[in-house]
Amino acid sequence: MSARTRIDLHQVGCIRIGAGIMTDCARDCADTGVKNALIVTSAPIARLAEGLCAALRGAGVTPHLWLGPDGEPTRADFAEALALASSVDAGFLIGLGGGSAMDVAKLVAAMHRSSQTFDEVVGIDLLAGRSLPLACIPTTAGTGSEVTPIAILEDEQAQLKKGVVSRHLVPDFAYLDAALTTSMPHKVTASTGLDALTHCIEAYANRFAHPVVDSWALQGIGLIAANLERACNEPDNLAAREAMLIGSHMGGLCLGPVNTAAVHALAYPLGGEFHVPHGVANSLLLPHVIRFNAETDPARYARIGHAMGLPDTSDAAADAEACIAEIERLSAAAGIDRRLSDVGISSNALPKMAAAAMTVQRLLRNNPREVTEADALRIYEAAL
Numbered sequence: 566m567s568a569r570t571r572i573d574l575h576q577v578g579c580i581r582i583g584a585g586i587m588t589d590c591a592r593d594c595a596d597t598g599v600k601n602a603l604i605v606t607s608a609p610i611a612r613l614a615e616g617l618c619a620a621l622r623g624a625g626v627t628p629h630l631w632l633g634p635d636g637e638p639t640r641a642d643f644a645e646a647l648a649l650a651s652s653v654d655a656g657f658l659i660g661l662g663g664g665s666a667m668d669v670a671k672l673v674a675a676m677h678r679s680s681q682t683f684d685e686v687v688g689i690d691l692l693a694g695r696s697l698p699l700a701c702i703p704t705t706a707g708t709g710s711e712v713t714p715i716a717i718l719e720d721e722q723a724q725l726k727k728g729v730v731s732r733h734l735v736p737d738f739a740y741l742d743a744a745l746t747t748s749m750p751h752k753v754t755a756s757t758g759l760d761a762l763t764h765c766i767e768a769y770a771n772r773f774a775h776p777v778v779d780s781w782a783l784q785g786i787g788l789i790a791a792n793l794e795r796a797c798n799e800p801d802n803l804a805a806r807e808a809m810l811i812g813s814h815m816g817g818l819c820l821g822p823v824n825t826a827a828v829h830a831l832a833y834p835l836g837g838e839f840h841v842p843h844g845v846a847n848s849l850l851l852p853h854v855i856r857f858n859a860e861t862d863p864a865r866y867a868r869i870g871h872a873m874g875l876p877d878t879s880d881a882a883a884d885a886e887a888c889i890a891e892i893e894r895l896s897a898a899a900g901i902d903r904r905l906s907d908v909g910i911s912s913n914a915l916p917k918m919a920a921a922a923m924t925v926q927r928l929l930r931n932n933p934r935e936v937t938e939a940d941a942l943r944i945y946e947a948a949l
Contacts, residue, residue: 709817
């Protein structure tokens, strides 16, 4: 693995952490001098926005809500939110929710009154700028989107997720409020937690791994491994919830300078065609991609296992296999589906999925081992 000679560390301007910290967003919003704020969230968690709306009104800012779907955002969802931002003359964007809501908010803030189309900005560093101030408030501990320069939408026609990567997508404000995550259902806690773990693992075992990012990744791995089961089984445990939020945030910090790799690339077709939740898709593939990669570089995965609390036996191959076993144990303990067949995917779908995964070269190029279409097919077959 060769480290980059330079990395871009795009940072959120202000990060606030603590139970109840969400309402501080109203003060930060009012300080920008705007009159209208658009809150991008989803219908199932709209009640979480009530306190924020009240705080905004108290600060002299009129809140407007866009309620998106409870699932992966599509291009149609984005277009609808963008139109609402124009109609209410939004001066400030707030993403409240999981990665879906935050990603839509990031894109709306960037493309409000822009001459660019979504197709023109898909890819890396193609976005011309951002016109509105932006705050993100995660209600799940998974994507770390509140700190990333990345936004993902599902292209309905292509049946594939498409990503926009730009420094202009990094929010101005982020609020890590553990109290907002206590109402997450067990399955959402589990799947988003495994998503965050995958971010950290793929950033650490990466062709472009960097010592600074390694420290974030290992810290995130340790926090998530130690707290995921507690967060699932003790939903009101604020200490575990905050640890998961911080672990997710550490994973998000890794995504800008290094990003993910083959697990995410191979997971995209599961979400685009079969609508498998993103965290579940990652957890289904993670052990199999690690086993594929560890054939050529077991040491990185051994160290990931050590960060998860496993003993160092000085046998890299054995410790890498123990890492895989621990990930599988953690996923099972959290109640995550373990096989592609468990989520309705048959062997007939695998060749098409392998071909679709090959189109996600922006992530495959980061993988520590080259992945061919034949390799992708074998990984899917192992996960079936």
